[in-house]
Amino acid sequence: MKKIFLLIYFMVIGHHLHGQYLFEGQLTEGASDKSVYLSVIEDYRKLSRVYMEQIFRKTVTDSLGYFRFQGSNLPEGNRIYRIHIDNCTDSRLGANHVFNGCSDTKSITFIAHNRDTITFPKTFANEVLCDISSTNPKSDVLLQVDRLKEEMVYDFSNFRSAANRKLNTKKWFEHLQRFGRQVNEPLAELYIYDFLSDRRNETYTYYLKDLAQNEYYADLESRLRKKYGNTVFTRLYADEIAVDGNLRALNGTGSFPWKWIFAALLTLSILLNLFLFVKSQRQNAKPNLAKLTVQERKIVDSILNDKTNKEIATELFISHSTVKTHINNLYKKMNVSSRDEIKSLFLGHNKNQPGV
Template identity: 55%
Template sequence: MRNEVKFFGLFLIFLLGITKGLCQYSFSGHISDSTSNKMVYLSVIEDYRKMSRTSLEQIIRKTETDSTGFFEFKGDNLLSESRIYKIHIDECSETMDSSHFFGDCKNAKNVFFIANVNDTVFFPTTFNDEIFCDISSTNPNSILLLNIDMLKEEMIYDFAEFRSEANKNLNSKKWFKKFQEYGRSLNEPLAELYIYAFLSDRRNEIYDYYLRDIQENPYYTELFERLLAKYPKARFTQLYEAEILTDKQISAQEKSNHFSWIWILSLILVFSLFINIFLLFKQKKLKRQQQNTELQQLTQQEQKVVSLITQNKTNKEIAAELFISVSTVKTHINNLYKKLNVSTRSDLKHRF
């Protein structure tokens, strides 16, 4: 079944190619069911930040499916330069309500592709009646955005496998590099712009990595040069230039704020350290003063006993050292307990 659909698509492209002088472009396809009169919209993407919804200012044509589910846009009213186009189908009514134009409709389907006024593009259904999963086109660049969407799915899976911050940082570095290298290899700045719109989307969890990357990576400036060389007057080139300049300023400001906070925190820590050292020395000084005051209240013999106790001498050793009896040593110790308001030998040693 799929081969037959492919053959039909290629045959249609051949026939339309023969009549190219009458109809310069043709974008056509089948939807999954055969219900007629479903509205299909064709948009040209000049503002890549409005890809996720059906923007009124970007819609250029609309048509209805026939009884077999077939639709077609054809004519000569497109630009000769390549552009990103979007074909969009949903089940909203034509009442211009907000859900219709903000992508909130049920069963909405869309596809992005690259084409110009001379291209014939056909969207076949797959073997299980899925739409917008394949493209047959006279322009080999038409399918690039579908290939990029497949890479996005791989990236999302990588991020979802482990939700840790470490995994997020590693995957951000890996996938930014992979997308940028792949974009360069395509030799089509529009495809790179499609990648950029995804990587720099503020709603993505990788946006903080993008702000760091744009500050350090020359890729973004190089992409602007490629856009300027191939699409110098396009609105999206101007938007991209303004956006990277703004984002670089935001990134530089955040980096500056980050370093400012580091300096502030460092100063607070250093100040705290000095305060603690000062308080420690002050506490030791007060303790020494208190010890000296307490020692002055003691007799010389009692001071000698205190000194020997702090050296872990026994009563017998103290008696031998001072040439007094053990009972006299005990008397001195009892007097010390009363004068210093302590009750054990350990308290006495701790005091001094």
């Protein structure tokens, strides 16, 4: 199914496909009939290892160990590709192959478009897939990034102190981002971003802080959209920095703010229980009628019968202001603040009780 998806992918973008590409190289002499695979990587979060759904071409080496990929089925613009070889037999392909289970596996990741001629020469030590000779000046920038990452690791390993880590993190973030701008290839910057923002790396915490104050990330999104439009990797990057930005806003460290959420829930629970307790106490309280004068009891009876102040004044032959005075005294004696609370206080009691 995944191979069918890749086939459809290249058919859909077929109107952009023209030109011939040629990727070739040589393994060690005598390494004949070795499987060599060509993959396209649209999801930059899947750069760390081989995924079966990325593979769209396979060839085998000839009697002298040469391999070649040639055709016109690549997108017109630059994309990230991988060539890898392994000694897995056909029976071992599958899970072992996907998770790099074969001990003899070699790969190289590079940038290319559909008109490139690229050679992967052997080095002086007969190492393979370690160097690139290409008509595309951007093809080897990922190798250059890998060399910078090795220097970064060396800097961090000199002193395993917090001070050294802090200073070197800031230095290498700036250095790698500056390099990405200089090569003028957003795909190389995605390659760098994938490394610096990886949650498994020590750089992740600094990345969240940098994201909040550095315009570089928004600029990179603009460069991606300008050069590559609404591609898979552009959308993925835009979504990621939006989510990480919100995460950073929730908590300055970037870790999920469980302690604050727990504190808020605990406070809410205490307030809710206090409210329910007070409400229960009021509902269960017995109205103490002994504290009330005869006139106040009559006013309580009128309130329970939903009579207005004017109606109470007419019925008891007193002034409107006197009614208000009696009601204010009722509030104080019964520890309430409204007519509704008086009604609630007497709820469940017989309204026809003598004197009420």
